[in-house]
Amino acid sequence: AATPRRGSVAGVAAPAASPRRSSFLPALALGDGRPPPPGVPHAASSLVTGAGLSAALLRVPALFTVHARDVNGAPCGLAPDAAYKFSFRGPEVPVHSISELVESGRVVLQWVPTVSGEYEVSVTLRGEHLPGSPFTACAAHGAIAPALSEVRGAPSRVRAGANAGFDLVARDQAGNLANYSPLKSSHYAFRVWVDGPAEASIRCVDRQDGVQTVTLGLTVAGRYQVHVCCADGVEPLVGSPFGIECVAAELDGARCDVGGEALAGAVAGGAGPPLG
Numbered sequence: 001a002a003t004p005r006r007g008s009v010a011g012v013a014a015p016a017a018s019p020r021r022s023s024f025l026p027a028l029a030l031g032d033g034r035p036p037p038p039g040v041p042h043a044a045s046s047l048v049t050g051a052g053l054s055a056a057l058l059r060v061p062a063l064f065t066v067h068a069r070d071v072n073g074a075p076c077g078l079a080p081d082a083a084y085k086f087s088f089r090g091p092e093v094p095v096h097s098i099s100e101l102v103e104s105g106r107v108v109l110q111w112v113p114t115v116s117g118e119y120e121v122s123v124t125l126r127g128e129h130l131p132g133s134p135f136t137a138c139a140a141h142g143a144i145a146p147a148l149s150e151v152r153g154a155p156s157r158v159r160a161g162a163n164a165g166f167d168l169v170a171r172d173q174a175g176n177l178a179n180y181s182p183l184k185s186s187h188y189a190f191r192v193w194v195d196g197p198a199e200a201s202i203r204c205v206d207r208q209d210g211v212q213t214v215t216l217g218l219t220v221a222g223r224y225q226v227h228v229c230c231a232d233g234v235e236p237l238v239g240s241p242f243g244i245e246c247v248a249a250e251l252d253g254a255r256c257d258v259g260g261e262a263l264a265g266a267v268a269g270g271a272g273p274p275l276g
Contacts, residue, residue: 062113146235
């Protein structure tokens with residue numbers, strides 16, 4: 001393998017000891033320059049797919065998959081005597097690893113950038129680039145995306161005096177649950193307000209895992225509209241706004257009181273003091 005230069009790193013899909021795993025078959029080139037025979041991986045026919053080829057979020061694993069194909073474009077298996085190679089060049093040397101080697105002729109590679117910027121991702125087989133390689137991937141900070149975040153467990157009916165609860169699920173621009181730093185503290189990202197016949201108390205608890213629990217206190221019967229948007233109050237979350245019907249609470253005889261002098265006595269034929 002070529003010696004990695006500063007600012008780049010090379011990785012090889014090495015053979016695995018487990019009988020369920022194996023490395024790639026060599027894309028053997030015959031001495032007279034002919035392509036390898038059918039059933040052997042061919043660089044120009046193999047495929048590379050996945051979001052990790054074009055974009056990545058800082059401190060979040062980005063994935064892509066290599067699909068081994070022979071000279072006829074047919075899927076082919078893996079073997080221990082050669083391997084596809086991977087290299088990265090960019091603002092840093094990102095941590096990367098081969099997470100899975102599969103007998104069906106696929107390997108999944110994940111890499112985790114910590115510095116934003118553009119990275120060049122190369123995938124080769126016996127020195128020959130696969131189609132599309134080298135790829136350009138942009139690594140950027142994660143951000144809460146209201147259009148991908150959602151209201152979960154929204155109630156539709158509650159009795160006056162009782163609490164109504166629901167969750168806000170925060171997701172980043174790639175749709176990942178925002179349960180990683182610094183996004184896992186998402187309380188700053190959302191704004192909750194209620195329209196209705198009376199004011200409502202709003203209590204929010206950030207669970208520090210990308211989910212925020214909201215509790216509403218409604219005391220007056222009527223129809224309420226609950227809004228959840230990003231911090232600037234412009235873009236709503238999925239599931240917002242939603243309505244809550246607040247119904248009057250039923251009387252509880254065990255909690256009602258009766259008082260007044262008439263309970264102690266009254267004059268026959270006369271009007272006694274009122275009960276209170």
